[in-house]
Amino acid sequence: MTAHSPHPTAPLRVKVCGTTSVTDAVQAAEAGADALGFIFAPISKRLVSVEVARAASLSVGPVVARVGVFLNQGLDEVLRTAEQARMSTVQLHGDLSSLYVTEVARYHPVLRVLRPADLLAGADALDVLELPGVTLMLDAPEPGGGVPLDWEALRSVFPAGAWLAGGLGPQNVAAAIRALNPAGVDAVSRLESSAGVKNHELVRSFVWAARSGSSSDGAELSTGTRFTVDNFRT
Numbered sequence: 001m002t003a004h005s006p007h008p009t010a011p012l013r014v015k016v017c018g019t020t021s022v023t024d025a026v027q028a029a030e031a032g033a034d035a036l037g038f039i040f041a042p043i044s045k046r047l048v049s050v051e052v053a054r055a056a057s058l059s060v061g062p063v064v065a066r067v068g069v070f071l072n073q074g075l076d077e078v079l080r081t082a083e084q085a086r087m088s089t090v091q092l093h094g095d096l097s098s099l100y101v102t103e104v105a106r107y108h109p110v111l112r113v114l115r116p117a118d119l120l121a122g123a124d125a126l127d128v129l130e131l132p133g134v135t136l137m138l139d140a141p142e143p144g145g146g147v148p149l150d151w152e153a154l155r156s157v158f159p160a161g162a163w164l165a166g167g168l169g170p171q172n173v174a175a176a177i178r179a180l181n182p183a184g185v186d187a188v189s190r191l192e193s194s195a196g197v198k199n200h201e202l203v204r205s206f207v208w209a210a211r212s213g214s215s216s217d218g219a220e221l222s223t224g225t226r227f228t229v230d231n232f233r234t
């Protein structure tokens with residue numbers, strides 16, 4: 001479904017979203033996160049300023065991806081904010097035209113967030129996934145809501161190379177990976193002590209559980225092929 005040809009042995013990518021401080025950014029990077037999300041959608045409880053996001057972005061070294069998260073915001077605002085905050089990737093939520101996504105993808109790798117209903121209905125929004133540099137992230141209808149998707153219902157339609165979000169945390173991420181074999185996983189609500197404030201222990205546990213395929217229930221991750229796309233700029 002994506003234009004990329006994922007390498008079968010590429011490792012799972014782990015994104016920790018809703019970063020609101022330099023401390024949380026550095027801690028998540030040290031815990032082994034591949035990508036940090038910075039939410040610039042004004043409705044979010046995890047809204048971060050450009051200044052803090054920029055300082056955090058510059059503090060995590062040359063490899064960790066910094067993902068600017070936007071919801072139905074103007075194109076100029078998205079591109080300007082991503083540039084000023086030194087984001088390496090842009091994550092797009094909302095009802096957006098193909099033209100809009102195409103335009104953002106001219107400047108940044110894009111995580112295009114869609115809902116299960118879009119996937120199951122074969123919505124027009126899926127067209128942009130053919131563009132180079134655009135990767136699907138499947139998420140719950142309410143982003144940042146902490147509600148898991150019905151993984152079993154998605155098994156037959158979840159595309160190779162797609163990322164998974166929605167209510168993931170240390171307890172359930174291994175089971176989600178077993179069910180759908182995503183290229184990347186992303187979480188926020190279940191990694192916080194309060195909205196916008198990371199619980200560092202939960203962040204460490206989440207990264208560990210995703211990488212090891214184990215959770216506190218002792219379940220093991222199967223060693224089957226995992227597909228991914230690796231289109232982050234640093």
Ligand SMILES: O=C(O)c1ccccc1NCC(=O)[C@H](O)[C@H](O)COP(=O)(O)O
Binds near residue numbers: 046140142187
């Ligand atoms: O988290 C938010 O507050 C948010 C608000 C508006 C747009 C996007 C938002 N979050 C985007 C993310 O990438 C979250 O990590 C993703 O939706 C999963 O959230 P959760 O179910 O809480 O783990």
